[in-house]
Amino acid sequence: MWGSQSVSRVGSAVAYFALIIYLAQTLYPAEGQKAQLALATGAVFILATSLAVILAPITGSIVDRHDRRRVMLLCDTLSGVVTLAVAALMLTTALPLWVLLLYVIVTQTLDITHEAAFETSYAMLLPDEALTRANGMVQTTRTLSYLIGPALATLLIGLPALLARGGGGGWLASLHDGVPFALAVDGLSFLIAAAVLARLHIPSPPPAESHGGAAANVKADTRLGWTYLLRRPPLLHLLVVFAVLNLALAAIPSYQVLLARFTLAPDLEARGLGFTAALAILQTATSAGMFLGGLAISAWGGLRRHKFLGIFVPLGLMGLGLLGVGLSGHLYVTAAALACTVFLMPVATAHSSGIWQAQVPREMQGRVFAVRRLVARFTAPLGMGLISLLATRLPPAPVIAALGVLVALLAALQLLNPAMRRLDDREYLEGLAQMRAGD
Structure with missing residues (x-):
């Protein structure tokens, strides 16, 4: 398949x-x-x-x-x-x-x-x-x-x-x-x-039971997906973290253009390179980094226990990578920072997806994952719009650096959160759900 x-x-x-x-x-x-x-x-x-x-x-x-x-x-x-x-x-x-x-x-x-x-x-x-x-x-x-x-x-x-x-x-x-x-x-x-x-x-x-017509099914299924997440706060927090990550990383194509056009201009002039060549270098480094990250997690297979470390440690490093992208004024340092940042993306995403697929009951995954996709992907166009708006008023480098700090701090807070350390503990999550259902 x-x-x-x-x-x-x-x-x-x-x-x-x-x-x-x-x-x-x-x-x-x-x-x-x-x-x-x-x-x-x-x-x-x-x-x-x-x-x-x-x-x-x-x-x-x-x-x-x-x-x-x-x-x-x-x-x-x-x-x-x-x-x-x-x-x-x-x-x-x-x-x-x-x-x-x-x-x-x-x-x-x-x-x-x-x-x-x-x-x-x-x-x-x-x-x-x-x-x-x-x-x-x-x-x-x-x-x-x-x-x-x-x-x-x-x-x-x-x-x-x-x-x-x-x-x-x-x-x-x-x-x-x-x-x-x-x-x-x-x-x-x-x-x-x-x-x-x-x-x-x-x-x-x-198959799930029907609740009437198609519209009624969609409405009931969406409510079920939200209820499932609200009763399991660690999964909801994980979803929010990735929504913020998508907000910060969705605009990477815009980052590349803005950095090559403005932030790196003095370095490009010193090296005798033009905008097109610089953009090609940044895009190639980014694509190669993400591809190699996918190969790495495919060969490794990820953590068997304490999978939260496979999510939040890479996310923290990705935030630091974005910070490096924003602070760098040199083409090849920026390209390397971008490559390292996106190299870690498949590692974090694969661990996260593995947790979702293992924790959510098989017969409910379509409905719960629908809410997951809705929230996570909604922030991607917002990120593109935010960067476009801020670029009209601020230099791109400090904006990128600030987003990197935001991602790194969010990852660090989740590493310190005792509840997030038990993301792959099904009994713990179901216990939380039963408590909240009783309330």
């Missing part, structure tokens, strides 16, 4: 990059269309991020009420068919923006639903002690897709023209635009994942 879904994840990264290329080269290629291009790419990003928040309660309700393998199978199949259909349409006409946005809405909805079913399947297949490693493997795949997706998309988009210049390639060389070919590859990757899922046995817990 991990291998087939990894192929699909890389295919999705290819499709996203190809879609941006289509906007830039086909719909808005003229010099005077920069505003339209900016609005179009912004609309794609806003749709992708906002849907993850809006649909969280709905997808959580769905995966707890249906067979999770069938949900993933349906999502992969529909995503493949829709993507191949859009690729076929692109061969005959230039698709308007509204069609592309509709495509984003449909495929993102399917992807979010698939993710909810996928994440709640880990604990049905693996013992608790293997969950941290499994989450690390998925983190590695996700980062790898970010690394190779743009390069692979560029290769696929340029392949028809390359074959045409070589005098071969048949029908592929006849394509005037390689974007449909890249989308077709993504569509096939979904169908491959679906074909593998069709032959796998992935158990599902007994």
Whole structure:
């Protein structure tokens, strides 16, 4: 399942990059269309991020009420068919923006639903002690897709023209635009994942009882998810910590641009480097750091006991890393600090996800994880907006340093909190829940 879904994840990264290329080269290629291009790419990003928040309660309700393998199978199949259909349409006409946005809405909805079913399947297949490693493997795949997706998309988009210049390639060389070919590859990757899922046995817990119509189910399920967390304060505190972390780290792409443009300008001038080269160095260091962090936690497998240390020690170090990013005025020191900061992200995330998957009952994970995703992801666009707003009034370096201090202090406070040291103690959490239910 991990291998087939990894192929699909890389295919999705290819499709996203190809879609941006289509906007830039086909719909808005003229010099005077920069505003339209900016609005179009912004609309794609806003749709992708906002849907993850809006649909969280709905997808959580769905995966707890249906067979999770069938949900993933349906999502992969529909995503493949829709993507191949859009690729076929692109061969005959230039698709308007509204069609592309509709495509984003449909495929993102399917992807979010698939993710909810996928994440709640880990604990049905693996013992608790293997969950941290499994989450690390998925983190590695996700980062790898970010690394190779743009390069692979560029290769696929340029392949028809390359074959045409070589005098071969048949029908592929006849394509005037390689974007449909890249989308077709993504569509096939979904169908491959679906074909593998069709032959796998992935158990599902007994479905949750219905409370009436779909809207009533979603409302009741969201209330259940919140009630579950409110009765278990350590899990709620863990969720708040990661919400703050997402607030601080979601704007890393903005950090890179602002630092390369302003903070590092004197150092770049001294080294004879331009903005583009500096930004490429920062982005490469960040991507490599996150990828290596995923490999490290996948190979290590994480802590078997005292998993809270695998969360809050890395988070504290990540805060110090952000502080270093903000204080540094040298390109390579900043790149190293960014790489070290994001290297620790998969380590902390894998331990956290392992705790959630081990502690939450299998039959409730869809609904509880829906609330978890809702809170954690809601702060990511807030972080982007906050950095954008503050950048208009303050230099970026002190803002980044302040966020680093906030993350480090929050992690230190949780390390000193006796309740958080028992995050992986199921009996303790259930005892708290019973006490609060009695109150």
